[in-house]
Amino acid sequence: xxxxxxxxxxxxxxxxxxxxxxxxxxxxxxxxxxxxxxxxxxxxxxxxxxxxxxxxxxxxxxxxxxxxxxxxxxxxxxxxxxxxxxxxxxxxxxxxxxxxxxxxxxxxxxxxxx
Amino acid sequence: xxxxxxxxxxxxxxxxxxxxxxxxxxxxxxxxxxxxxxxxxxxxxxxxxxxxxxxxxxxxxxxxxxxxxxxxxxxxxxxxxxxxxxxxxxxxxxxxxxxxxxxxxxxxxxxxxx
Numbered sequence: 001x002x003x004x005x006x007x008x009x010x011x012x013x014x015x016x017x018x019x020x021x022x023x024x025x026x027x028x029x030x031x032x033x034x035x036x037x038x039x040x041x042x043x044x045x046x047x048x049x050x051x052x053x054x055x056x057x058x059x060x061x062x063x064x065x066x067x068x069x070x071x072x073x074x075x076x077x078x079x080x081x082x083x084x085x086x087x088x089x090x091x092x093x094x095x096x097x098x099x100x101x102x103x104x105x106x107x108x109x110x111x112x113x114x
Numbered sequence: 115x116x117x118x119x120x121x122x123x124x125x126x127x128x129x130x131x132x133x134x135x136x137x138x139x140x141x142x143x144x145x146x147x148x149x150x151x152x153x154x155x156x157x158x159x160x161x162x163x164x165x166x167x168x169x170x171x172x173x174x175x176x177x178x179x180x181x182x183x184x185x186x187x188x189x190x191x192x193x194x195x196x197x198x199x200x201x202x203x204x205x206x207x208x209x210x211x212x213x214x215x216x217x218x219x220x221x222x223x224x225x226x227x228x
Contacts, residue, residue: 004157033216040123042203042220043158090157100146101207103216105157 003027006091006106013081013113021076021109023091032074033092033103034058034066036085043090049074050096081113117141118206118219126225131194135222137187137204145214149178149189150203152221158203161189191224199226 004025013019023032034046035058045058047066055066063085065077078085091106118139127133139147146165150158162173164180164187171178175198177190191198204219 040220043218045216092157100163101214101216102148102160102163103158103205105159108155108157 002107004091004093004104004106006089006109008109009107010110011112013111015082015113017081019078019081019111021078021089021091021111023074023076023106025072025091025093025104027093027095027104028071029093029095029104030071031094031096032068033094034064034074034076035090035092036060036087037090037108038087046076046089078111078113081111083113086111086113117217118204120202120204120219120222122222123220124223124225126227127194129194129196129226129228132190132192133194133224135189135191135202135204135224137189137219139185139187139204139206139217139219141206141208141217142185143209145207145209147180147187147207148205149176149187150205152201152203154200158201161202194226196226196228199224 007022030051033048035043037043044060046064049055049068052068067075089109092103094101094103121136148163149161152158162178175192180187201221201223203221206217208215
């Protein structure tokens, strides 16, 4: 089983619908992140959480919200989806202990808003 | 302005040939620099990490170099294989006292042809 699991893997939704992307991890890491990836733009940070009670906005948080339900779970919501939110979304985790801060990514969720 | 710039944007090489990917960054100071490999439809996976004091590091056929003075890193792939076809992403981490943020380059799309 993957250490960082995202569900669903693919989703097509209509404009205006609310949608939730879920992420769970078995690595025991305290930090979790949501990124979106668009062709030619690389990965951009939407939200991040350093522990269950800590939620922070990233560079492109408008139109998104998150919930850290437990150390192992971090969900991303689009309250009212719009077509320009069509992208590949990645959840990632990292461990604040040590110096390497390697990010471990899930398999991604391909979201299409029509 | 993107603080991590990669070149070329895309590259096509023949199987068995060598290639070098470039990463220029303006993040200063930085904690570490990683190269990630992202296969199509999958999340990025770390290949190698470079800290400020390291000049070169190898991981099999992958060799990363770092020149902290010129703020440049390169990833050299030797004897390329078809499985090397992927996007290669340079990621610079700012120091913890500055938030420890991960700053992503746009990636270089490598295609290895038989």
